[in-house]
Amino acid sequence: MQDDLLHNWQKKSADHQKLYKQLLHRADKNKVLKALPALHEEAFEKVDCLQCGNCCKGYSPRFKTPDIKRISKHLKMKEGDFINAYLKVDNEGDYVLQQQPCSFLGADNYCSIYEVRPSDCARFPYTDEDVILKRQPLTLKNSSFCPAVYFVLEKLREVGV
Known part of the structure; x- marks a missing residue:
């Protein structure tokens, strides 16, 4: 996870929860769905799940x-x-x-x-499907422990969906 965006991501995610909530609430669904595949892929070029494992350590499917x-x-x-x-x-x-x-x-x-x-x-983490918009409370929760969700939400903020 050698990316400036991902540096100190957990604190930044906690600080941005209100922004994420607003973003997801007002987002243009079509723009988001169009952007997700590339953002999902970019996130997983930067995030190595085997170095993290937060989803498996603290949450259950x-x-x-x-x-x-x-x-x-x-x-x-x-x-x-x-x-x-x-x-x-x-x-x-x-x-x-x-x-x-x-x-x-x-x-x-x-x-x-x-x-x-x-x-x-x-x-998981649903960053390449409409769950990111349909289940907003889940997306917000996931952004607090999954660096890939945080990354995708930050990128969506940058492109202004």
């Missing part, structure tokens, strides 16, 4: 039924056993991890189930 089936099969476990061993139901009725950091995260920040990871993990 939702585990949908297809995720549970796929991961259970991969781990050679019964679905019920997988749920009992790793998951709980959150206050929104979704299956999430019982603990953080993620049980499947290694000390090297590699995921032991990467090939079959939950769809939320595969899609």
